[in-house]
Amino acid sequence: MQELVNIFVKSIFMENMIFAYFLGMCSFLAVSKSVKTATGLGIAVIFVLVITLPVNYLIYKYVLLPGALSWLSPQFADLDLSFLSFIIFIAVVASITQLVEMVVEKFTPALYSSLGIFLPLIAVNCAILGGSLFMQERGYETLGQATTFALGSGVGWFLAIVSLAAIREKLKYSNIPAPLRGLGITFIVVGLMGIAFMSFMGIKL
Amino acid sequence: MNKKIFTEPLFKGNPITVLVLGICSALAVTTKLEPAIVMAISVTIVTGFSSFIISLIRNTIPNRIRIIVQLVVVAMLVILVDQILKAYSYEVSKQLSVFVGLIITNCIIMGRIEAFALGNKPFPSLIDGLANGFGYGIILVVIAFVREFFGSGTLFGIQIIPLNWYLKNGGFYENNGLMILPPMALILIGLIIWVQRSISKDLIEK
Numbered sequence: 001m002q003e004l005v006n007i008f009v010k011s012i013f014m015e016n017m018i019f020a021y022f023l024g025m026c027s028f029l030a031v032s033k034s035v036k037t038a039t040g041l042g043i044a045v046i047f048v049l050v051i052t053l054p055v056n057y058l059i060y061k062y063v064l065l066p067g068a069l070s071w072l073s074p075q076f077a078d079l080d081l082s083f084l085s086f087i088i089f090i091a092v093v094a095s096i097t098q099l100v101e102m103v104v105e106k107f108t109p110a111l112y113s114s115l116g117i118f119l120p121l122i123a124v125n126c127a128i129l130g131g132s133l134f135m136q137e138r139g140y141e142t143l144g145q146a147t148t149f150a151l152g153s154g155v156g157w158f159l160a161i162v163s164l165a166a167i168r169e170k171l172k173y174s175n176i177p178a179p180l181r182g183l184g185i186t187f188i189v190v191g192l193m194g195i196a197f198m199s200f201m202g203i204k205l
Numbered sequence: 206m207n208k209k210i211f212t213e214p215l216f217k218g219n220p221i222t223v224l225v226l227g228i229c230s231a232l233a234v235t236t237k238l239e240p241a242i243v244m245a246i247s248v249t250i251v252t253g254f255s256s257f258i259i260s261l262i263r264n265t266i267p268n269r270i271r272i273i274v275q276l277v278v279v280a281m282l283v284i285l286v287d288q289i290l291k292a293y294s295y296e297v298s299k300q301l302s303v304f305v306g307l308i309i310t311n312c313i314i315m316g317r318i319e320a321f322a323l324g325n326k327p328f329p330s331l332i333d334g335l336a337n338g339f340g341y342g343i344i345l346v347v348i349a350f351v352r353e354f355f356g357s358g359t360l361f362g363i364q365i366i367p368l369n370w371y372l373k374n375g376g377f378y379e380n381n382g383l384m385i386l387p388p389m390a391l392i393l394i395g396l397i398i399w400v401q402r403s404i405s406k407d408l409i410e411k
Contacts, residue, residue, distance in 0.1 A: 020387060025228040026312040083288060086306045087280040094273055123272065126310045133303035179402035180395070182410030183225060187395030194388030 004148045007140075011152030013200040017127045018160040019193065024127030028161055029186060038165035039158075046154030048122050049131050052096050053150035054143055056089050056132040064088065082136075089132045097123040127157055164190060210332050214340040216405075220313045221344045222398045223408060227313035232390040233304060234345070238361050240300045241349030242342075243290070247305065249338025251282045252314050256322040256334030263323050275318050276309065283308045313337055348393050356384030 017023045024045070031041045063069060064085050069076035105112045122128060131153050140146045167189055176185050220226045227248070234244045258278050259266075266274050287305045290298040298305065308314070317337050322330040353359060358366035358380050370376035383389055402408045 022228065022232045022387065022390075023307070025232075026226060029225055029228070083284060086284055086287070086309060087277065089306075090276050090280050090309050091273070094276055123276075126307050129310045130303060130307055133306045137303055177399070178409050179406075180399045183222075184395045184398040184402065187391045187398065191388040191391035191395065194391060195386070198386060198388065 004144060007145055007148045008152040011149050012156040012159070013197070014203065015153075016156040016160060016197055017130065017153050018157060018190075019197040021130065023130040024125045024157060027122075027125055028157075028164070029183070029190075032161055032165040032168055032186075035162060035165045035169060038161045042158030042161050044122055045125065045127060045157050046151070048093075048097055048100060048128055049150045049154040049157075050147065051100065052093050052128060053131050053135060054147050055096065056092055057135055057140065057143060057146040059088060059092065060085060060136055085133075085136060090129060093128050093132070094123045097128075127153065160193070164193065167193075207329060207332055210329055211336045214333070214337045215343065216340075216401075217408075219340045219344065219401075220316070220337050221341055221394065222401055224316065226316045227311045227341055228394075232348075232394075233387060234301055235349040235390050236352055236356065236385055237300075238346070238349045238353050240297055241345045243294070243297050244301060244304065245338070245342030245345045247286045247290070248308055248311060248313065248341055249335055251279065251286060251308055251311075252317060252338040252341075253331050253334035255279045255282055255314055256317050256330040257327050259318045260322040260325060260327040260330035271323070272315075275315060279314055279318075280309050313341055344394070344397065347397065348390055351393060352384045352389065355381045356389075 014020070018025070018028055027041060032038050060082075062071065064081045066080040066082065067077050069079055069081075101112075131150055134153075135146050135149060140149060164186075168186065171185065171189070180188075214220060218224065221228060234240045255275070255278050259275060262274075283306065286308070287298070290301070290305060314334075317334055321333045325333070350360070354365065358364060358371075358378075366378060368374055370378040372379050
């Protein structure tokens with residue numbers, strides 16, 4: 001239990017997807033102009049991460065790892081399919097996003113109209129694929145750990161995009177040198193937020 | 206015509222500083238020059254060839270499932286790059302870790318396929334893809350140069366700043382540790398955008 005809490009806190013603050021690894025930066029910069037849409041995208045990211053990561057974990061553990069297929073028949077005992085992981089992960093992510101989109105559209109039209117445009121975008125959001133690749137690289141041992149990691153990184157991403165959107169809303173009123181307006185100052189603000197987030201790195205868990 | 210396709214993405218339509226594409230997997234690899242250059246080459250190759258392949262089959266892809274077809278082509282190229290890197294330069298491949306895989310979701314590639322390759326002949330698409338890869342590579346190399354030079358005092362791992370300049374050897378110089386930290390890459394891009402927009406005023410946002 002304590003281990004899961006550690007993974008959760010770590011993936012929100014110390015290994016934040018945005019500030020430590022720059023994942024999902026494109027939509028992070030493009031959709032952070034108002035707090036409302038940022039909240040929508042943030043929730044969609046948490047949602048998709050929590051669904052895709054455990055699925056990818058199970059596929060990785062029971063199909064792709066060296067010898068993982070031995071539950072099927074002993075002759076697969078030294079078959080190593082891990083080189084296929086990229087293509088499988090991205091296919092899972094793309095199809096689950098599609099699936100989630102259809103389910104949400106069918107059952108909660110209100111949520112769909114607020115998330116609508118963001119859901120398809122998420123298929124190519126690096127944070128989602130990045131989550132699966134980090135899961136593979138760090139070798140989480142149980143399904144619980146993988147799911148907690150997914151939830152934690154999603155929440156971290158959500159916090160980051162909502163706070164950037166809030167800052168950008170206020171930024172409209174400030175007098176910035178013309179060439180720096182818009183994109184330039186946003187990058188610098190994200191950099192400064194990243195430095196602030198780095199203060200969490202001293203925490204040992 | 207072809208020349209314009211090539212020069213446009215290098216400055217005026219640079220994928221990173223103007224179109225804001227492909228920042229995701231780029232910045233974490235720029236602490237040292239070597240991985241940055243390997244990353245730039247990989248992305249250039251993948252962008253060029255995926256545009257080329259998609260453009261070849263553009264008239265046969267059904268519109269509804271084009272995203273997944275594109276992803277499969279890109280993923281295949283990325284797997285090839287990853288296997289080649291693992292075979293011939295294992296050290297760099299370890300340093301790049303998950304970021305090779307993340308080339309798949311690099312927005313430049315999908316962006317160029319959607320915006321250019323789907324509506325143009327294969328050869329111009331190849332040039333467009335390669336040029337966008339170069340435009341991305343230039344920014345990556347500039348950032349990596351600044352970060353490695355000021356952050357570790359080295360270039361390509363070779364000591365540039367004389368060792369006896371350092372404080373610990375009785376000199377006056379100290380490496381700027383801030384440059385190694387991830388947020389500095391973002392601030393550097395911000396500054397590059399500032400410089401670029403001061404040079405060409407028509408890019409300034411209202």
